[in-house]
Amino acid sequence: MRSRAVSGSPSAFLLVFDRGDEITEGLTSFARDHAITGASFTAIGACSRAVIAYWNAVTKEYEKLPIPE
Numbered sequence: 001m002r003s004r005a006v007s008g009s010p011s012a013f014l015l016v017f018d019r020g021d022e023i024t025e026g027l028t029s030f031a032r033d034h035a036i037t038g039a040s041f042t043a044i045g046a047c048s049r050a051v052i053a054y055w056n057a058v059t060k061e062y063e064k065l066p067i068p069e
Contacts, residue, residue, distance in 0.1 A: 047067075048069075051064050051067070052064070052065045
Protein backbone atom coordinates (compact mmCIF):
# COMPACT_ATOMS: atom_id res chain seq x y z
CA MET A 1 0.00 0.00 0.00
CA ARG A 2 1.20 3.48 -0.83
CA SER A 3 -0.08 6.67 0.78
CA ARG A 4 0.30 10.43 0.60
CA ALA A 5 -1.38 13.48 2.07
CA VAL A 6 -3.93 15.20 -0.16
CA SER A 7 -2.76 18.66 -1.18
CA GLY A 8 -4.62 21.47 0.59
CA SER A 9 -6.11 19.27 3.33
CA PRO A 10 -4.17 18.55 6.51
CA SER A 11 -6.39 15.59 7.42
CA ALA A 12 -7.03 13.84 4.08
CA PHE A 13 -4.94 11.03 2.65
CA LEU A 14 -4.84 9.05 -0.56
CA LEU A 15 -4.18 5.34 -0.07
CA VAL A 16 -3.38 3.11 -3.04
CA PHE A 17 -3.63 -0.63 -2.51
CA ASP A 18 -1.88 -3.10 -4.77
CA ARG A 19 -3.47 -6.25 -6.11
CA GLY A 20 -3.62 -8.83 -3.33
CA ASP A 21 -3.37 -6.30 -0.47
CA GLU A 22 -5.72 -6.87 2.47
CA ILE A 23 -7.74 -3.64 2.67
CA THR A 24 -8.92 -3.91 6.30
CA GLU A 25 -5.41 -4.70 7.51
CA GLY A 26 -3.96 -1.79 5.52
CA LEU A 27 -6.55 0.72 6.76
CA THR A 28 -6.11 -0.42 10.37
CA SER A 29 -2.33 -0.22 10.17
CA PHE A 30 -2.44 3.23 8.53
CA ALA A 31 -4.86 4.54 11.20
CA ARG A 32 -2.68 3.15 13.99
CA ASP A 33 0.53 4.59 12.49
CA HIS A 34 -1.07 8.05 12.13
CA ALA A 35 -2.98 8.03 15.46
CA ILE A 36 -6.35 8.26 13.66
CA THR A 37 -9.15 7.37 16.07
CA GLY A 38 -12.15 8.24 13.88
CA ALA A 39 -12.53 8.60 10.13
CA SER A 40 -14.59 7.96 7.04
CA PHE A 41 -13.43 6.78 3.67
CA THR A 42 -14.50 6.71 0.05
CA ALA A 43 -13.25 4.02 -2.26
CA ILE A 44 -12.89 3.76 -6.01
CA GLY A 45 -11.68 0.53 -7.52
CA ALA A 46 -12.35 -3.16 -7.43
CA CYS A 47 -11.95 -6.17 -5.15
CA SER A 48 -11.67 -9.82 -6.06
CA ARG A 49 -13.73 -10.78 -2.99
CA ALA A 50 -15.35 -8.93 -0.11
CA VAL A 51 -17.65 -9.34 2.89
CA ILE A 52 -20.23 -6.62 3.41
CA ALA A 53 -21.95 -6.45 6.79
CA TYR A 54 -24.89 -4.50 8.13
CA TRP A 55 -26.40 -4.15 11.59
CA ASN A 56 -29.66 -6.04 12.03
CA ALA A 57 -31.64 -4.13 14.67
CA VAL A 58 -33.98 -7.08 15.29
CA THR A 59 -31.29 -9.71 16.02
CA LYS A 60 -28.80 -7.13 17.37
CA GLU A 61 -26.04 -8.75 15.31
CA TYR A 62 -24.15 -7.97 12.14
CA GLU A 63 -25.43 -9.84 9.08
CA LYS A 64 -22.52 -10.73 6.77
CA LEU A 65 -22.87 -10.97 3.00
CA PRO A 66 -19.86 -12.63 1.31
CA ILE A 67 -19.27 -11.46 -2.26
CA PRO A 68 -16.83 -13.84 -3.98
CA GLU A 69 -16.60 -11.91 -7.28
